[in-house]
Amino acid sequence: MRVGLTGGIGSGKSTVSGMLRELGAIVIDSDLLAREVVAPGTPGLARVVEAFGPEVLTPEGAMDRAKVGAIVFADPAQRQRLESIVWPLVREASQALAATAGPDDLVVHDIPLLVETDQQSSFDAVVVVDVPLETQVARLVGDRGWAEADARARIAAQATREERLAAATHVIDNTGSIDDLRRRVEELVVELRA
Structure with a gap:
């Protein structure tokens, strides 16, 4: 199910x-996956930087979630832009995890x-x-x-x-x-x- x-x-x-x-x-956490798909070194993070600029990175090279949040929650078009990068990657990762479940498992x-x-x-x-x-x-x-x-x-x-x-x-x-x-x-x- x-x-x-x-x-x-x-x-x-x-x-x-x-x-x-x-x-x-079996819980598949989209928030956790959303963090993983934009972790340092991932293609997802590279696309976020390409879309929003290098100023959305921390000094350590991770996505600065507070900066990105300030941008995307102030402007619906920017939020859609971010979602168009992150959510397809999350869906793909989610589907891969769900495929490992057995037929009687409750997958949430x-x-x-x-x-x-x-x-x-x-x-x-x-x-x-x-x-x-x-x-x-x-x-x-x-x-x-x-x-x-x-x-x-x-x-x-x-x-x-x-x-x-x-x-x-x-x-x-x-x-x-x-x-x-x-x-x-x-x-x-x-x-x-x-």
Whole structure:
């Protein structure tokens, strides 16, 4: 079974992803792959430098994620430019990992921008980790130390809550306790394996 997992920034998607891994799912983390495909020495990083200039590199030659983030989250055209470089490489790496799974494995593709990249039809099920907008903002400000304006800008750069929910076959409400969340994830695994 191939499952797409998504949720807005600050929704707790990464926590759910970790719980799914603990419960035996094979989790393919698109954020991790997105870092790997632009690691120093990769063709992906060379293309990013070609598109955005050498000023997006750290002194050590890695991609300066903060600089790139400031560029792409301020300009939708620049964000699309970056995505057109990174996401095809991520999909290719993701497909290679998924090909190693057995027929009975639960394969979860953790994709923050699943809806934005219109991938929902690629999966047997789409799980959305959901919280209200104000909860996202509060978590980004409180847990990550972001300025409220930065949190709202990053949220606005993603699909809306309504767009994600419209793509969902399963919704995990993450407004309760961690124990509530764990119970819901355990129930989800049972549903998906049924």
